[in-house]
Amino acid sequence: MDHTPDIALLGIGTAVPAWRLDQADTALRVAEALRDDPGAARWARRIFRQQGIEARYTCEPNLLEEAGACRYFPRSREAAPATAERMGVYRREALPLARLAAERALADSGTPPGAVTHLITTSCTGQYLPGLDAELIRALGLPASVNRLPLTFVGCAAGLKAIGLARQFAAASPNGDVCVLVVCVELCTLHFQPSGAREDLFAASLFGDGASACVVGAPADGRTAVFRLGQPRSVLLPGGEADMTWNIGPYGFELMLSANVPRLIRTHLPAEIRPFMAGGTAPGLWAIHPGGRGIIDAVEETCGLSAEQTRPSREVLRQYGNMSSVAILFVMQELRRELQRRPTRTGPLDGIAVAFGPGLTAELLPFGFAHAPVPGESGQVAVHA
Numbered sequence: 001m002d003h004t005p006d007i008a009l010l011g012i013g014t015a016v017p018a019w020r021l022d023q024a025d026t027a028l029r030v031a032e033a034l035r036d037d038p039g040a041a042r043w044a045r046r047i048f049r050q051q052g053i054e055a056r057y058t059c060e061p062n063l064l065e066e067a068g069a070c071r072y073f074p075r076s077r078e079a080a081p082a083t084a085e086r087m088g089v090y091r092r093e094a095l096p097l098a099r100l101a102a103e104r105a106l107a108d109s110g111t112p113p114g115a116v117t118h119l120i121t122t123s124c125t126g127q128y129l130p131g132l133d134a135e136l137i138r139a140l141g142l143p144a145s146v147n148r149l150p151l152t153f154v155g156c157a158a159g160l161k162a163i164g165l166a167r168q169f170a171a172a173s174p175n176g177d178v179c180v181l182v183v184c185v186e187l188c189t190l191h192f193q194p195s196g197a198r199e200d201l202f203a204a205s206l207f208g209d210g211a212s213a214c215v216v217g218a219p220a221d222g223r224t225a226v227f228r229l230g231q232p233r234s235v236l237l238p239g240g241e242a243d244m245t246w247n248i249g250p251y252g253f254e255l256m257l258s259a260n261v262p263r264l265i266r267t268h269l270p271a272e273i274r275p276f277m278a279g280g281t282a283p284g285l286w287a288i289h290p291g292g293r294g295i296i297d298a299v300e301e302t303c304g305l306s307a308e309q310t311r312p313s314r315e316v317l318r319q320y321g322n323m324s325s326v327a328i329l330f331v332m333q334e335l336r337r338e339l340q341r342r343p344t345r346t347g348p349l350d351g352i353a354v355a356f357g358p359g360l361t362a363e364l365l366p367f368g369f370a371h372a373p374v375p376g377e378s379g380q381v382a383v384h385a
Contacts, residue, residue: 001118007170009163009227009367010215011109015100016057016320017093017209019064021189025055030204033074040074040196048205049197052293052314056208056321058189059093072192077251080194086252090187096344097211098132098185099139105213106140109226111179113141116215118169118180119285122151122158122325124246125186125253136183151325155246156291157357159184164232164365166216176218178333185211186324191252205253206292208321212329225337228303230366233275237268240360261291263300264360269302276352276366285339285351285369286310287331290317299354303383312338328355339369 029047034041058064063072069077081089086354098121106113123131133148149165151158159182166180188207193200216229243258276283288299290313300310312334316327323330332353339349349369356362 004218006218007167007216007229008064008219008370009229010217010219011105011111011226011331012106012329013101013104013106013108013213013362014330014333014335015097015104017059017097019058019061021056021058021063021208022049022053023051023205026063027205029067029070030073030201033070034196037196040198040201043198044196044201044205047202050315051205052320053206053321054246054318056189057210059097059187059209060089060189063189063192066245072189072194074194074196075304077194080251082375083248083250087126087128089190091128093187094123094132094185095124095135095139097209098213101211101213102136102140102181102183105181105215109215110162111181111215114143115179116142116146116181117178118147118166120149120151120162120166120180120182122154122162122182122184123186124153124155124324125157125188125190127152128171132185138252142181153246154325154359155244155357156289156322156324156327157272157361157363158357159328160232160289160353160363161234161357162364163214163216163229163326163353164234164363166214167229167232167365170217173218176220179215179217181213181215183211183213184325184329186326188322188324191255193249193254194251199256200254202257206257207255207323208323210320210326210330212326213335214329219271227332227367227369228346230368231278232307233272233364235272235362235364237264237272237360237362238263243360244356244358245357245384255306257292259294261356262294265295265298265356266302267356269299269362272362272364273352276364283350283366284309285335285349285367286313286337287328287351287353287367288313289328289355290314290331291322291356293317295356328353
């Protein structure tokens with residue numbers, strides 16, 4: 001893989017809200033809310049069980065209430081929070097979560113806030129002005145002149161897209177003095193729909209809240225990179241324009257994720273992976289966006305991967321669900337932990353990160369792991385006590 005110029009992901013930070021949604025318990029409460037529609041209740045119990053998820057996190061404590069008291073669960077639409085109320089919660093909760101992840105990424109990379117030259121933010125679960133990017137500058141003490149790029153409504157692929165763009169910004173610097181902070185935050189659970197429709201229950205069974213961040217730039221002062229980054233690739237796969245949609249409705253954002261997505265991945269991904277196969281051999285390390293059990297299965301089967309290669313993605317899905325743009329950095333952090341635990345570390349290890357978004361878009365980014373221990377590694381923490 002091409003490491004010229006030498007640009008790396010230098011540090012990672014993650015955060016989740018305090019409120020934990022147990023998957024089995026949530027399924028029971030959703031089914032109870034649907035007791036007048038036995039078919040929908042059966043479907044809810046089934047789809048929650050099949051996702052490969054044990055828990056997710058939410059910024060909204062009302063989602064832990066009993067079925068009759070939860071305003072987000074299927075029942076009278078008049079009781080459900082309108083979009084404006086949900087956006088109010090988003091505005092209140094997004095900044096603290098994003099700030100914490102960003103602070104941990106800066107600390108993990110040993111980067112002082114004043115050294116950041118570019119800030120890329122991603123979110124598809126809320127929007128307001130002045131935006132998260134402007135608020136983060138003040139909250140983190142970044143330079144007022146930092147170059148800002150907010151990526152909104154890019155969906156699950158946005159996190160990897162942002163890392164790829166950060167790599168491009170850093171690589172274009174003739175002096176190697178560009179330092180990019182990427183911050184992703186998604187509050188997906190605010191968009192639980194008060195509906196028993198299958199597509200709405202599928203979304204309710206899959207998505208969770210979280211934030212992640214990373215620092216991208218040229219390694220300096222002898223600091224070992226976490227992951228060295230190659231040339232990113234973005235491609236719009238044919239035939240998937242209607243299979244992943246996200247629309248603004250009266251009760252939050254309405255997601256449609258088609259069961260056709262894994263089939264499209266199986267059909268089109270091999271041709272996109274081929275340019276990254278040196279000598280016809282697939283990369284050894286894989287960071288797959290945990291968009292759902294079926295998506296991980298499709299990549300595993302199509303690319304002939306082992307259970308060990310997909311374990312980091314499945315582990316993030318199990319513990320946190322699909323956190324949209326946030327999740328890819330959780331996977332890369334889990335992969336780093338796994339690699340650092342290995343007793344034998346000989347030579348560089350090359351890999352590829354893959355994420356999918358509306359369109360159907362595929363984002364691909366080759367990377368290499370640096371074996372030396374990384375000081376100050378951070379884990380997930382909750383915002384609230």
